[in-house]
Each structure stands twice: as structure tokens, then as C-alpha cells.
Amino acid sequence: MSAIPLLKIDNLHVRFPIRAGLLQRTVGEVQAVNGVSFEVNKGEAFGIVGESGCGKTTIARAILRLVNATEGEISYNGENITAFDRHQLTPFRRKVQAIFQDPFSSLNPRKTTKDIIGEPLRVHKLAQGAGIEQRINELLELCELPARFAELYPHEMSGGQRQRVGIARALAMEPEMIVCDEAVSALDVSIQAQIINLLERLRKELGLTYVFIGHDLSVVRHLCNRVAVMYLGRIMEIADxxxxxxxxxxxxxxxxxxxxxxxxxxxxxxxxxxxxxxxxxxxxxxxxxxxxxxxxxxxxxxxxxxxxxxxxxxxxxxxxxxxxxxxxxxxxxxxxxxxx
Ligand SMILES: Nc1ncnc2c1ncn2[C@@H]1O[C@H](COP(=O)(O)OP(=O)(O)O)[C@@H](O)[C@H]1O
Ligand SMILES: [Mg+2]
Known part of the structure; x- marks a missing residue:
């Protein structure tokens, strides 16, 4: 285990202004995340649980730099990402991928699986020419999808299959860490188990690190080695x-x-x-x-x-x-x- 945690969140606060009236004056603020600290080592799966509205997604978005920290620091591999400029964010955004609850809304309905997974390969020049198709097939296999799925559109697949495509697309970027925000919450229990087993296998085989957000404790228990329980923006308990x-x-x-x-x-x-x-x-x-x-x-x-x-x-x-x-x-x- 390296001395520096892969992800370190130190006293994170995220507040959103509440605006009202014609002039949209700030009349208050939502304390979505209120002094949260935790560390995730490489290869670990860190779980965050808690009722809806307790700030889980806001933490995920702060890690991905989709929302700014109002206070506190988030460091990745020892570097403070809250201070990253656009130039530094590009490589960071490749290393840290996200999978969300509803792959239907994050997968372009007019694109086939092949195009969805191929896009990051082309944009980031991770494969070229015939190598692109080969890599797409490798990623499908890694996510236990038959090769014929390359030609299918999102609406032609089940929820579990779409989530596998979402995972394959994230893996195309060769990430180190994946933030999974309610990634299996919308799926049937039996399908959830299959996706969890897939995530667990990928973690071991590829040495991935997860921040796994969920409200189903049995799922989190199965996948995560360390868990934070949140309530109203704060960590109430954190333990193995x-x-x-x-x-x-x-x-x-x-x-x-x-x-x-x-x-x-x-x-x-x-x-x-x-x-x-x-x-x-x-x-x-x-x-x-x-x-x-x-x-x-x-x-x-x-x-x-x-x-x-x-x-x-x-x-x-x-x-x-x-x-x-x-x-x-x-x-x-x-x-x-x-x-x-
Ligand atoms: N962009 C935003 N603007 C204002 N309030 C927000 C915004 N995003 C989240 N919130 C509020 O912050 C709190 C935490 O939300 P969220 O992080 O989505 O919780 P969870 O994912 O645990 O359900 C909620 O009260 C939510 O309404
Ligand atoms: Mg949420």
C-alpha cells in the first residue's frame, strides 16, 4: 500500500445558494456537504450510504469537479484537485470515471454500443485504426457482453446490459478510479448482483478503486471494504x-x-x-x-x-x-x- 491515499477528502463543505424573487437574491443556503473527511487507498472500494438528500451525489460531483468545494480540499494522488485549472483537469478526468444510476440518460440513444464505447477511444487517441474495433471487442468481453452487442442501440438492451455498456465506456478511458453513484439502484435485485459481481471482478483484475454510493446496505456491504454513513451532509459513522x-x-x-x-x-x-x-x-x-x-x-x-x-x-x-x-x-x- 502506498503512503499517499489515492483520494483524500479533507473537511469538504459544499453549500448551494437559495435564490428567490425577481432579482434572484440569495435568501439562504443549502448545506449539502458539511465537513466531510475520508481517505480511499488504491484498490479499495469505499461506500457512502444514507437517505436521499444527505449529500452523497454532491460528494461524487465534487470529486469529479462538476461542483466546486465551498471549503476544504480534495486531493487525488497527493495533488489538490480543487485548485486544478482546465489544463490539469483533462488528464484527471480520464483517470477518474463515473457511472450513474440511469445509463439510459447517459447513453446517446442514436448511437450503437460500438460508437458509444469507440468515442472515448477516438477522442483520447487510446486506439487507432483496426485497433479501435479490437479494443471495443475486448471491452465488451471484459464486461461480459456478447460481441453482437456492438451493433445494438441502448433501447434494444435491458437495464443491466445498458449498465454494462456504461461500465465498458468508462473502462475505455483506462481509469484508475470509478465513482459509482447509485449505479445499480434502478436494477432488479438479481441483475444488481450480477453488476456487483462484475464490478468486484474488474476491481481485482484491473486494480481499480471505487467510490460506491448506494442506499442498499446489502449491496454496499458486499462490494465495499470501508463505508461512511451520512446524514444531512455529515458523516455519522465511518468504519471497515x-x-x-x-x-x-x-x-x-x-x-x-x-x-x-x-x-x-x-x-x-x-x-x-x-x-x-x-x-x-x-x-x-x-x-x-x-x-x-x-x-x-x-x-x-x-x-x-x-x-x-x-x-x-x-x-x-x-x-x-x-x-x-x-x-x-x-x-x-x-x-x-x-x-x-
Ligand atoms: N445544484 C444544487 N442546487 C441547490 N441545491 C442542491 C443542488 N444539488 C443538490 N442540492 C441539495 O443538496 C442536498 C444534497 O443533495 P444530494 O447530494 O443530491 O443528496 P443525495 O445524493 O444523498 O440524495 C439536497 O438537499 C439537495 O436538494
Ligand atoms: Mg444522489
């Missing part, structure tokens, strides 16, 4: 996948896990699930103290006025909760997380 799912420290993580149905109907029938009460607060007017306190089943007075910082609860596991037990072994405090 196994301890996070086995021994969640944050009440919000526990609530999310409780909401996952048990695959065994007999167990599920006897399971008592206490759904989270209330709605996610408005990110333009977040509650004081711990942002989760308005829905937290165990909140105490302190939670209503003081913001808990992320602190280690175990080795490589940190939670932003006043009630989470801090790690007693100080040697495991290998990193201080700040989330205020």
Missing part, C-alpha cells in the same frame, strides 16, 4: 465494512440496518422493527447540536445543543455520537476526525 455492519456504533447506522428486511421470511415475520420517526430535516435549516437528534431514539439533552465530533470507538471505526463509547485503547486513536 465488517465491524460497521456487525457492531454499528451510531444510532442512525443501527436504524438503517434495522430497516433492511431479513431474507428469511420466518425471521422477518417475528422481527420487531422500529422505523425511524419523522422526516429528514431541511438542509437549509439543520437542527442545532447533533443533526440526527430530532429523530434519534436515544438522544439526551447534550445532543440538542452540542455537535458531536467523529471519534474513534474502535480500531478504524469512528462515530459522531455523544453516546457512542470512545475507544479505551488510545493506540487505536490513530486518526483524529473532525466533523464540526
Amino acid at each position: 465494512a465488517e465491524p460497521l455492519f456487525k457492531e454499528p456504533c451510531h444510532p442512525y447506522t443501527r436504524a438503517l440496518l434495522d430497516a433492511v428486511p431479513n431474507p428469511d421470511p420466518a425471521v422477518e415475520a417475528g422481527r420487531e422493527v422500529e422505523p425511524l420517526q419523522g422526516e429528514v430535516p431541511n438542509p437549509s435549516n439543520p437542527p442545532p447540536g447533533c443533526v440526527f437528534h430530532t429523530r434519534c431514539p436515544v438522544a439526551v439533552d447534550q445532543c440538542r445543543h452540542s455537535v458531536p465530533r467523529l471519534q474513534n470507538t474502535a480500531h478504524n471505526q469512528a462515530a459522531a455520537c455523544w453516546l457512542a463509547q470512545p475507544s479505551v485503547n488510545s493506540s487505536s486513536l490513530n486518526k483524529e476526525y473532525v466533523n464540526v
